[in-house]
Amino acid sequence: METQFARGTPTGLGVYAKALTHALAGRSDVEVVELHDPRFDVWRFDRRVYWDQIRAPQLAAAAQVQVVHFTGGTLPLRPPHPCVLTVHDMAWLRGAVQGRSYSRMYFGALQRRLVRHADAIATDTAVVRDEILSLLQLPQTQVSVCGCGVDGAWFGLARRVAEPPYLLYVGTVEERKDLITAVRALAQLPDVRLVSAGPQTGYAARVRAAAESAGVGERVTLQGFVDEATLRALYCSAIALIFPSRYEGFGLPALQALAAGLPVVASDLPVLREVLGDWALFAPPGDARAFAQCVRSIMEGGPRIEKQTMGGRVHAERMQWPEVADRLVQLYRSVTEPS
Known part of the structure; x- marks a missing residue:
């Protein structure tokens, strides 16, 4: 589980990673290994790219896990398999985020290509699921609404x-x-x-x-x-x-x-x-x-x-993290135990 975004000054990405890790850790049917490195500030563009493309894959390989869950909406060029990617929104592809040209290229054009390599994509809402399917032309079976929760x-x-x-x-x-x-x-x-x-x-x-x-x-x-x-x-x-x-x-x-x-x-x-x-x-x-x-x-x-x-x-x-964890565990099983 990629939890790097829960470090430092967490935004919504960090809240998601932290809460989901906690919900999964309380279960007996899944073991969670956190992928994080305190040396990296992922809110700096160069550090974010290094994290996505080099450090996170290194940690995933060393952990020897059955499935890797990338929670920050981005994938490495050569993602480990099987992997699940959470895509929270299509802001970069919609042009809803202002940023420098290299940020738009990385989070927009490049990730548009890389997202396709995820074995499964989790998203928070049906609205965003439909955006993903429309903008990326992916098969419906690749994208699942797993939701988001609120802490008790x-x-x-x-x-x-x-x-x-x-x-x-x-x-x-x-x-x-x-x-x-x-x-x-x-x-x-x-x-x-x-x-x-x-x-x-x-x-x-x-x-x-x-x-x-x-x-x-x-x-x-x-x-x-x-x-x-x-x-x-x-x-x-x-x-x-x-x-x-x-x-x-x-x-x-x-x-x-x-x-x-x-x-x-x-x-x-x-x-x-x-x-x-x-x-x-x-x-x-x-x-x-x-x-x-x-x-x-x-x-x-x-x-x-x-x-x-x-x-x-x-x-x-009705929208709490244990229910989100239930849906994600089902998604993990779908990519590790294909029918």
Whole structure:
């Protein structure tokens, strides 16, 4: 199991690898060997390529395992077999990620060719599965929806909204996440703050500039990465999670919010409808006015919001890591014990 992405400052890739490893380690029918090397910072492009193409295959060969699960969405040129690859989204191939030309070549064009060499591909949602099948022209039997989960610690958090209230955004501050729409919505919500928790890219400067231009600069805080305890405290005190992304593969922060009893305002994307069901308020992507109106509805409260909050927790309880592990173990068996 490739767990390198759970080291250092983990993003969604790291949360996935860490939680899945923990869920699998608690089973008696599978033994997990972690593939990681603390010397490598996979968030640097050169280190990432070295990890993908040299170090990870070396560790996999030395481990002498029956199947290798690559969790970061990329494969080496000569992948060990049998192998399972998790593809969380098609952001690079969709042009939804801004990056230098060599990054686009590696994560886009090259990996588009290499993905085909996986014995099986796991993905988090049916929406992304259909994207993979359409963009890569793969046989349907090669791609399986195994889902994504939410850790049990998110349930039962004690909620107490801070004063003045704040909207919480969780995730990387990058263009496809469209935090500027959240800033523009904030301009229509007097006395409400916006707090962001997650790694930042160059897009963060544009967010700050948009906040100043909208006259809400003092009400916007981009905290960067925070540890797990701080993150949960932020969820507990927020009035809502705002998730204005224009492209997602799953939307784990929004599912965590449902588990924590935190109302969610999200972009009306098919993938977020799939993950969140009827338990979030949805606004058209990029429509700041609609996002602001959804936040007002949450602040006003009432039976509908209470029902959504309670139903959201029940919905999230159906999406936990042991069930994801069950589906992946079946996938491992399918590539190691072909019929």
